[in-house]
Amino acid sequence: MSTDHLQRIVYASLFSALIAVGAYIHIPMVPVPIVLQNFFVLLAGLLLGSRWAFISVCIYLLVGALGLPVFSGGRGGLGHFLGPTGGYLFGFALSAYVCGWISERTRDTVMFSVAAVTVASLTVYAIGVPWLKMVTQMDWQRAALLGMVPFLVGDVLKAAAAVVVAKALRPMFNRRLRIATPA
Amino acid sequence: MAHRIGFHFHPGSSPLHRWDARCKFFAMMALTIGLFKMQFPGLTLFTLVMVLGFTVSRLPLRPFLRDCRTWAYLLTAIFLLQALFHPSTDHVWTSSVPLTWTGLELATLTCWRLLLVLCFATLFTFTTRPKDLQDAITWLLSPIPFIPARRVALMVTLMLRFLPLIMDQADEVRMAMKSRMGGDRKNPLRKIKGMALPIFRKSLARADELALALSARGYRDDLPLRLPPVPGKHLLPTVALALLVLCSTPLVTEAIAGKLPLWF
Numbered sequence: 472m473s474t475d476h477l478q479r480i481v482y483a484s485l486f487s488a489l490i491a492v493g494a495y496i497h498i499p500m501v502p503v504p505i506v507l508q509n510f511f512v513l514l515a516g517l518l519l520g521s522r523w524a525f526i527s528v529c530i531y532l533l534v535g536a537l538g539l540p541v542f543s544g545g546r547g548g549l550g551h552f553l554g555p556t557g558g559y560l561f562g563f564a565l566s567a568y569v570c571g572w573i574s575e576r577t578r579d580t581v582m583f584s585v586a587a588v589t590v591a592s593l594t595v596y597a598i599g600v601p602w603l604k605m606v607t608q609m610d611w612q613r614a615a616l617l618g619m620v621p622f623l624v625g626d627v628l629k630a631a632a633a634v635v636v637a638k639a640l641r642p643m644f645n646r647r648l649r650i651a652t653p654a
Numbered sequence: 655m656a657h658r659i660g661f662h663f664h665p666g667s668s669p670l671h672r673w674d675a676r677c678k679f680f681a682m683m684a685l686t687i688g689l690f691k692m693q694f695p696g697l698t699l700f701t702l703v704m705v706l707g708f709t710v711s712r713l714p715l716r717p718f719l720r721d722c723r724t725w726a727y728l729l730t731a732i733f734l735l736q737a738l739f740h741p742s743t744d745h746v747w748t749s750s751v752p753l754t755w756t757g758l759e760l761a762t763l764t765c766w767r768l769l770l771v772l773c774f775a776t777l778f779t780f781t782t783r784p785k786d787l788q789d790a791i792t793w794l795l796s797p798i799p800f801i802p803a804r805r806v807a808l809m810v811t812l813m814l815r816f817l818p819l820i821m822d823q824a825d826e827v828r829m830a831m832k833s834r835m836g837g838d839r840k841n842p843l844r845k846i847k848g849m850a851l852p853i854f855r856k857s858l859a860r861a862d863e864l865a866l867a868l869s870a871r872g873y874r875d876d877l878p879l880r881l882p883p884v885p886g887k888h889l890l891p892t893v894a895l896a897l898l899v900l901c902s903t904p905l906v907t908e909a910i911a912g913k914l915p916l917w918f
Contacts, residue, residue: 472873478865484809485861488816489853492824495724496849510850530809537679537791538686539775539814540768547771548686636850643855647862 478648479519483527486515490531490563491541506543509595509626512563513588513633516570518644524567532560558602559618562595569594579641581634588630662818664780670711674888675786676793676881681895682778688899689767689774696902697766703898704770707777718776724821725772729765736761784811792879804875812864820857827852 493507515524531541532552540547542560551557570591577583596619604614665671670678689700708715740757747753782790791807831848 472869472875474865474869477868477873478862480805480809481812481861481865481868482858484812485816485857487809487813488820489857491813491817492820495728495821496824507850514850526809530806530813533806534810534813537810538683538771539778540686540771541817546768547775548690549683550687550690632847632850635847636854639847639851640854643858647858 475648479523482648483515483519483523484530486511486519486524486527487531487534490515490528491534494541494543506625507629508543509563509566509592510629510633512567512595513570513591513630514637516567516591517574517584517587517633517637518640519571520575521568521571524571525564528564528567532564535560553606555603555606556599557606559595559599561602562598565598566591566594581638584634584637585630588633592626592630662779663782663784664713665783666712666781668711668781670707670777670781673781673891674884675782675790676884677888677892678778678782679787679790679794681892682774684892684896684899685774686771688903689770691903692767693763693904696904697763697770699898699902700770701766703895704773704777707774711777711781713777713780721776725769729768732768733761733765736764779814784815787811787814789879789881793881796879802875804877804879808873808875815864816857816860819860820853823853823856824849 489511490508493509493511496507512524512528515527518524519527535542535547536549536552538548542551543556552560570587573587573590574584577587600614600618603609603618604611607614609617685700689697692700708718737754737757737760738752740752740754740760742754742756743749744755745751745753746755746758788807788811791810792803795801795803795806827849830852
């Protein structure tokens with residue numbers, strides 16, 4: 472196996488670990504504290520590209536499914552996929568893919584990165600909120616009020632931070648991975 | 655080198671260290687599923703099991719308690735959220751204080767369960783060699799078609815290897831930020847950037863070293879897995895633990911007490 476390929480495997484594993492650590496890092500905010508989990512999901516999408524970001528989130532989900540407490544709030548176990556927040560977990564995988572897919576196909580500018588993280592952040596809710604509604608039998612309004620609205624301020628900040636951090640890290644990342652960035 | 659105990663392997667010769675990783679894996683899965691269904695009696699029983707596990711594995715208590723500080727913030731936040739905002743009306747003091755007995759009970763249960771899951775996960779990673787864990791995952795995933803079991807197992811092991819390292823680095827960065835008054839920053843965007851950038855740079859350097867080490871050792875993921883069959887004496891504690899989990903969940907205890915039919 473080539474060193475490049477191994478490097479991608481290790482980087483994807485690193486991002487899986489970062490996503491897990493993100494679930495433990497709380498930044499106090501109003502109305503709810505920020506957890507850095509989906510910040511690292513977006514960052515994985517922006518830096519690793521669609522395929523490896525998706526793999527990275529899948530590894531994170533697998534470790535959580537195996538029972539290790541890596542999900543938000545120190546939870547773990549297969550049961551969480553079928554619980555009210557299961558949709559957000561699946562949403563993370565799709566979100567990373569979407570973020571990577573957009574950033575791979577667009578130029579490396581702040582504007583396109585913002586577009587990628589915005590669509591990716593909304594993807595999490597596109598799966599998470601209907602799932603929450605279905606599992607808890609709530610109406611749409613209540614599901615959105617509980618599962619989306621309190622997190623929007625934090626999400627905007629995380630998306631902005633992902634763009635800023637990705638911009639700062641991309642030259643170093645590309646140099647290491649020898650990726651030809653889109654012109 | 656990571657200073658923490660959580661998610662970190664420590665060599666030893668205790669019975670828990672010698673227990674087959676595949677059996678330990680299934681026991682861990684049964685525990686994490688079962689603990690979230692248990693009430694106070696079941697949780698008390700498994701707290702005793704956990705204490706027994708800690709004693710048998712000779713897990714150093716002082717660094718473990720130091721690790722618990724990270725989880726304490728998280729558990730306190732969860733406890734307060736659950737205890738204070740429960741919709742029940744059996745208030746502890748007056749209706750102006752939103753603290754209810756039902757909320758308190760629920761918050762205690764949730765935090766107790768979470769703490770037990772964290773403790774058992776620590777015990778699992780503390781007593782399982784990364785190589786054994788990798789083989790166990792490969793063995794578990796090999797029957798599933800279209801999944802490169804060995805590669806996935808390697809990634810899971812690497813992820814678990816990175817976890818304590820990143821947590822240590824996060825602690826270092828947090829302390830460095832604090833000493834430079836970085837914690838007083840009001841702008842959350844600057845706070846996130848200030849935390850994430852140094853953690854990232856350090857982790858990336860570590861990842862490169864690991865990739866190079868794997869490449870230098872000629873890592874291949876097309877080699878067949880040669881594992882001996884699970885020994886019967888290793889299987890026994892797994893089955894016993896799974897039965898104990900099953901008997902401690904309310905559905906089974908209610909069925910035994912005659913409240914529910916056994917075929918429920």
